[in-house]
C-alpha cells in the first residue's frame with residue numbers, strides 16, 4: 001500500500017514536471033518565431049513566418065534610403081548659335097549646338113551617366129552620375145538639345161515656366177513628347193517672378209499651382225523645382241517643401257550636396273565654359 005502511494009506521488013510529480021517543461025518549451029519557440037519575424041520583415045519567407053506567428057502584425061515596408069551624396073549638376077539655358085553684340089546677357093546664356101554635342105561626347109568618354117532627380121529619389125545613383133538641367137523651357141531645347149541627347153541615349157531635366165508656352169518656348173505637345181522619352185519635367189513657376197520679393201501668397205500660387213499643370217501635360221509626378229533667377233529665402237523653401245517637391249536647384253555655383261536637397265548648387269555653363277575644368 002505504502003509503496004503504491006509513493007509510486008502514485010512520483011508519477012504525478014513526473015507528469016507535472018513534463019507539463020511545466022512542455023509549456024516552457026512552447027512559449028520559448030513561439031517567442032523565437034516572433035523574433036525572427038521581427039528581424040526579417042522585408043523577406044517573403046519571414047513575412048509568411050510572421051503571418052503564422054501573429055496574423056495581426058501588419059507587413060512592414062523596407063525603409064527607403066535617401067541619397068545624401070554629391071552629384072554635379074550642369075545649368076544650361078539656350079542651346080543655339082547666337083552672337084548678338086547688343087544682347088550680352090543672351091549671349092552669356094547660350095551654348096552652341098556643336099559645343100553642346102562635344103560636351104555630351106566628353107561626358108560619355110569619361111564614363112559619366114546622365115540621371116534625373118527621379119533616379120536620385122529612387123537612390124539609383126551610379127558612381128559617375130551627372131544631372132543636366134535646362135532652365136526656362138526654350139524651344140531650342142526641343143530643336144537642338146533633345147535630338148543630341150536622344151542620339152546618345154542620354155537624359156536631362158527641363159524646367160518649364162507654365163505661363164510661357166509656344167513661340168520662343170516649347171508648347172504642350174513638345175513638353176509631352178520629351179517627357180515621354182524620359183526627360184524629367186520640373187517646375188520653374190508660372191511666370192518666372194522673384195519669389196523672394198513677391199508676397200508669400202503670390203509665391204505660393206507660383207510654386208504650388210504650376211505643379212498640377214505640368215503633371216496634367218506629362219502624366220508624371222513633378223518632384224523637382226528651380227527658383228527663378230536663383231532667388232529664394234527660408235519661407236520660399238518651406239513653400240517648395242510643403243508643395244511636395246523633393247529637389248530644388250539654385251544658381252549658386254558648385255557641386256550639389258544632397259544633404260540639402262531643396263537648395264542644390266549647379267555649375268553654370270556659358271558659351272566659353274570648358275567642362276573639362278569642372279568634370280574630370
Ligand SMILES: [Zn+2]
Nearest residue numbers: 135136228229
Ligand atoms: Zn529661369
